[in-house]
Amino acid sequence: MIVPPPKRPRSTEENVLPLINIVFLLLIFFMLAGVLAQNPPFELNSPATAEAEDSAQLERQVLAVAADGRLAFAGEPIERDGLSEALADWPDDKPLQIRADGGIKAESMTGLFAALRSAGISEVDLLTRHEEP
Amino acid sequence: MHIETFERRKHTISLTPLIDVVFILLVFFMLATSFTDWRPITLATGTTDAPESETPPAVVRVDVEGGLNYDGRRYDNTRELARRLNTLRRNDEISAVIVQPDAEATLDVTVGALDALSGAGVAPMSLATGSNGSQP
Numbered sequence: 669m670i671v672p673p674p675k676r677p678r679s680t681e682e683n684v685l686p687l688i689n690i691v692f693l694l695l696i697f698f699m700l701a702g703v704l705a706q707n708p709p710f711e712l713n714s715p716a717t718a719e720a721e722d723s724a725q726l727e728r729q730v731l732a733v734a735a736d737g738r739l740a741f742a743g744e745p746i747e748r749d750g751l752s753e754a755l756a757d758w759p760d761d762k763p764l765q766i767r768a769d770g771g772i773k774a775e776s777m778t779g780l781f782a783a784l785r786s787a788g789i790s791e792v793d794l795l796t797r798h799e800e801p
Numbered sequence: 802m803h804i805e806t807f808e809r810r811k812h813t814i815s816l817t818p819l820i821d822v823v824f825i826l827l828v829f830f831m832l833a834t835s836f837t838d839w840r841p842i843t844l845a846t847g848t849t850d851a852p853e854s855e856t857p858p859a860v861v862r863v864d865v866e867g868g869l870n871y872d873g874r875r876y877d878n879t880r881e882l883a884r885r886l887n888t889l890r891r892n893d894e895i896s897a898v899i900v901q902p903d904a905e906a907t908l909d910v911t912v913g914a915l916d917a918l919s920g921a922g923v924a925p926m927s928l929a930t931g932s933n934g935s936q937p
Contacts, residue, residue, distance in 0.1 A: 671804070684816055688823065695827045702834020715912035719920035720840035763843060770909035774902035785846040793841035796912055801920075 708732035708740035708767070715770040718801040724793060727765050731792075733780060735771040748780075752787035763791040842915065844928050859886055859895040860929070861918070863902045867910040869918075879914075883921030890923075901929035 703726050712732055729742040739746050741754045758764060764784070768777070784792065861882070862870040869876045876882035889895045900918065902911040911928065919926060 681816060684820070688816070688820060691820070691823050691827055695823060695830060698827065698830035698834055702830065702836060704833055715909045717840055717842070717912060717916040719916050720842060722841065724839045724841040726835070726837075726839055763841075765841065768908055770907060770912070772908045773904065774906045774908070774911060775904040777902075777908060778904075781844075781846045789846055792844050792846060794844055794912070795839045795841055796916075798838040798840045 706730060706743040708734070708743060709745055710734040710738055710740070712767060712769050713771070714767055714795060714797050716799040717796040718799055720796060720798065723798070724765070724795065726795075730765045730767055730795070733766060733768040733772060735769040737772075737776055737780075748783055751783050755784075755787045755789060758787075758789065760788070760790070763793045764789050765793045765795055767795050842912070842928070856893055856896040858897040858899050859889065860899045860901050861886075861914075863900060863906050863911050863914045865903055865905045865907075865910070867906075867913060869914055879917045880921050883918055883923050886918075886923050898923050898926045899929050900926060 706726075706728065710732075712734060732740040734740075737748075739748060739751070741751075746754055755764070781792075859871060864870060864875075869879065869882050871882055871886070886895070886898055890898075898918065900911065900915050902914075915926065915928060
């Protein structure tokens with residue numbers, strides 16, 4: 669009777685070790701290199717620029733503006749009336765980051781900026797996607 | 802008959818659950834992170850209290866189709882307008898360039914105009930966003 673030699677678990681463990689090494693490296697890379705995205709609860713297509721030079725890290729609290737004027741702050745939908753409440757403790761010297769849809773009309777941008785001004789925000793950073801020309 | 806038995810598996814946690822957890826973490830971080838390259842355009846929400854200077858700024862109007870209008874003329878060629886603005890700026894006839902979108906112009910079009918002008922070397926430039934920023 670021929671009994672097949674049993675598999676040696678030791679050797680399979682050793683085969684798996686490089687795989688685990690790579691997976692750990694990937695895990696640490698994604699943890700450190702990426703920013704946890706705070707996606708607003710609606711579709712958003714930011715305008716693209718090719719010439720803007722400085723890069724920006726996405727902050728945790730970003731004001732998102734949909735094409736139909738809906739607002740979301742830090743991923744949570746808010747009303748325009750609630751803006752000043754949500755931004756009450758925003759520091760004066762820090763510009764508020766805005767992710768706005770590219771289809772917004774200039775007049776509603778003007779209205780939004782007026783609301784932000786009355787909420788105590790003097791400067792905003794309009795975030796644009798970078799695209800190579 | 803001699804059957805080999807294994808007596809050495811007692812020192813380690815088995816690797817399979819560990820790999821499962823690490824894979825789940827990996828997939829989570831891969832899906833949840835974003836690598837979009839964001840470029841900010843800094844804008845003032847209201848009219849800033851800049852000191853009045855003698856030289857007026859040039860106001861470039863952006864219409865609905867993205868055409869640039871300056872001094873009553875529509876420029877199809879951005880470079881031509883940029884050259885004119887740069888010459889005026891060098892001769893100190895204008896202090897800055899203000900880009901003013903029409904009320905119906907979209908943000909895409911406005912940002913595109915701003916981007917094209919700054920790519921052609923026009924500076925300093927700002928976007929009219931104040932409450933009087935949407936006159937025809």
